[in-house]
Amino acid sequence: MAANELLPFGTGVGANVLDPDDYKNLPARQQGFQNGIAQPDHLNTVWRQSSFAAAMLGQFTADYSGLDVRDDGNVAAFESAFVAALQQSLGSEVLHYSVDASTTLNQIQIAVPGVAAYTEGLTVLVRVAAANTGNTTIIINGLAPAAVIRPTGDQLEVGAVKANGIYLFTFDNNGIAQLLTGFSPAQAGPLQNSLLHYGVDLSTTPNALTLNPTPAVASYSAGLIVVVKPNNNNTGPAQVNMAGLGLKPIVRGSGTPLSANDLMVGYGTILFYDGTQFQLLNPPPGTGGGSGPATGNDITGPLVPYFLAVKSATVTAPPASPAPGDTYLIPIGATGAWAGLSGQIAQGATGGGYVYRSPPVGFLIGVSDQTGRGAFMIRQASGWRSAFASESESAAARTGLFTDPAAVAAMIEALRPPAFYLSML
Incomplete structure (x- = not known):
């Protein structure tokens, strides 16, 4: 286990510190201590709060980066280890960008900080070095080659990826990378x-x-x-x-x-x-x-169903008399006829009742009764989640998770909700 030398001060039982309300109202908290003698419990509280926060950051960094955190004043080393810890802790929840360094045909090789295994939901955006001529694999950080397939399960056809094209891959629970979408310079x-x-x-x-x-x-x-x-x-x-x-x-x-x-x-x-x-x-x-409206075993929508508006993603009991076209995302914990169908789309059918579909990975829904991050949701291999980056993900991006900011800046709005891409491959 990595060591953390940034330790808290004054945290023992009965420590000589102010209680939170007294410290909150302490005049010196705003103006600082003036000339004279400061009370020990006042100073102890200041030192404890500072060291408490520093110790937490140090422990987080050591736990997730696997690197020692030394009390040596080396700010650059601490920052580097902290970024590595963020990358490791966020794992597949972050969209990574990398440039293919492979010189082998039909093999994509990239480096992604903090990735130690092909976990379900891991998503990478890659600038590919060369066009493929058949079945293709991808290698991240020297791990074993992983097969690249279409979401349908088919192997990639010749020319599915092109030189200098940028493509989005996501891993399933079998460690296989699915090619979701992308574009090439020829488009x-x-x-x-x-x-x-x-x-x-x-x-x-x-x-x-x-x-x-x-x-x-x-x-x-x-x-x-x-x-x-x-x-x-x-x-x-x-x-x-x-x-x-x-x-x-x-x-x-x-x-x-x-x-x-x-x-x-x-x-x-x-x-x-x-x-x-x-x-x-x-x-x-x-x-x-x-x-x-739905009349049989299908759901209303375009021929390439990447987006659908739903009335709610939180209603757990199926409404008794849905109008044709009334659409819901069935949540976890659903009851009645929806029990055991969480994650599926239910739509009112002509003649009563519902029809159902399990959307593919990359499917996007707009939720009418939600606002903010919950208003758009995307289907990933691990389930449904907000289509937009959380504050922690945005903060992680600002600390340098993306190795080519110029490329990401051009694509970030579309790539946070990747389902807005309609595959033109």
């Missing part, structure tokens, strides 16, 4: 498409949206994703003009034109450009057109 507008854009509809006429997205959109390129705040309910087939680039049709995922109220004021709309037209990824439940 149009890679930087543009690595960001999630937002725009407010400026039009006063239904069925013809006009917006200037942020970040700016320079061209219509396949893979572009834009969240839109409509200014009008549509009354039929609709088009959109972004940044003055010209009108493009908006269709359902099935390719059919929009029906009335597929675009609604106050309902956040996600549009995905497929190279020809924009697909509406999240039509409001119960609206006409498209595939309509």
Whole structure:
């Protein structure tokens, strides 16, 4: 076990220190001690609080980094060990970025600080050195090669990853890396498409949206994703003009034109450009057109179901009379007909009852009755979690977990919720 020499002071039973309320109200706590004699219990309290916090940081660093923490005044060494401890403690909860250093065909080799095993949920963003010509493996920190597959379980086809392309991999509970998504230099507008854009509809006429997205959109390129705040309910087939680039049709995922109220004021709309037209990824439940509400053993949504809006992720008892299209994420501890189905999506079907689906890894949901980090959730191999980084994850990123800040800065908004990527591979 690593040693920690940063030790607490005055923590023994009966220590001569002030109680918390007395210390809180001590005048010297704000102004500092003046000339004269300071009371021992006052000084002891100051020293104890400082040493108590330092001892905790030292012990955390030693426990998680495996490195000794010495009382030698070497701030740089302590900082380095502390960062290593953060990396180790966060493990698979952090998105790591690395550059492929391999010179072997069909083998990706990267270095990721703090990773000692292929754990379920470990996710890495990699700039690949060379295009693959067949079955591919990945090696992290000199560990044994891990197979890389599609989420479907299929081996990678020739050219699935390309030289200098950036790709997202996540590990399952068998130590196998799944290639989730990515882009290559050959794709149009890679930087543009690595960001999630937002725009407010400026039009006063239904069925013809006009917006200037942020970040700016320079061209219509396949893979572009834009969240839109409509200014009008549509009354039929609709088009959109972004940044003055010209009108493009908006269709359902099935390719059919929009029906009335597929675009609604106050309902956040996600549009995905497929190279020809924009697909509406999240039509409001119960609206006409498209595939309509669930009628059999499937769930309403686009042909590539990476996003779905749900009413709640906390309701444990299935509502008795759901309207067709009413959608829920079944939480842990669900009862009744939902017992044992936690993590699945339940949607009201025509004729009553529910239909169910187990979404794939990378699936994103918007939760109508939640705010903040709980408003969007992503399906990972280990279960559902917030799609956005927590404060601890953001803080860890600021301490240097990412080894190529320039690349990550260009992609961070989309990569925190990776399900916003629709695979174009």
